[in-house]
Amino acid sequence: MAPRRQQEIFQATLGLLAEKGYEGLTVEGVADRSGVNKTTIYRWWPSKAALLAAALVEADTLAVEAPDTGSLRGDLEALVRGIAALLTRPPAADVAVAALGAAVHHPELAETARRFFADRLAREEQIFERARRRGELREDADPMLIMDLLGGAVWLRTVFRGLPLDDGFAAEAVRTVLDGSAPA
């Protein structure tokens, strides 16, 4: 399938998810909105869950370029700002919140969530590889833990507490995981 057509299907999928939730998302609805035949969609993605997984991982709207600012601190701050934008700015925010809310409610989406986060981490690994080579990271530091601390904090602050992120949030969060909170 042509990449452009694929992106149209993904757009339709994520749009329907954001508007109607996972319950309201159907392959038929995606076919209607994207103008692609239902049978064609099923040939590529055998189920609604498979289609959603592909859309979440491959859609341009949710793509986050792994930053390369020259320092681990700069890269992590850019990542935190990227995650914050994803969780707070429409339309991506509606998609992200609907997708993660659905993952909590529908056990059949657990694999989708796993795949999404594994894909993100694989892209982020290069940031930590470069940091190790530059001597910016403790040898035993765990990239998944660092990303869970930073990504989880953005989620908890914006979605659960419903608080805005001030300008200093990214720098302060990254400072905490890199330099700690104990007195120097």
Place this chain on the structure above:
Amino acid sequence: MAPRRQQEIFQATLGLLAEKGYEGLTVEGVADRSGVNKTTIYRWWPSKAALLAAALVEADTLAVEAPDTGSLRGDLEALVRGIAALLTRPPAADVAVAALGAAVHHPELAETARRFFADRLAREEQIFERARRRGELREDADPMLIMDLLGGAVWLRTVFRGLPLDDGFAAEAVRTVLDGSAPA
């Protein structure tokens, strides 16, 4: 109302939420299950959202004692283990995941989520107060940020990634926010 009776109402509320979701939770259902008259429940809590908010903040099942181990490190590790237990061990896990999933989907619950996390933070403040007096915390360290990093990481790892927490998780997460990840 007698505290014990109140706890029975809260138990019924949280049980119905975990079983049927927020949509399936009704004051009528709570009245049936707790054996308390519907009008009495309404006299105390004017809406289903108000009842749920009270249950989340005041129910014994979700109560987390603020630990006092003698060190900030020990206190934070105990808190992380407490949050992990809450998010992974039934029946509290079903309640917590249902409540937070509902908060994402129902804007009218935003205030409930805010109140829940504000109440938690107020209880945790004493940990940070003691740490400051003992000189274990940088003057400008932000307790809400530290709790968002730690709590968010537990949530992301267990609920979104669906991965188990190994024995070292609490110590490693707390080590990262206290000592950082940069080489010594």
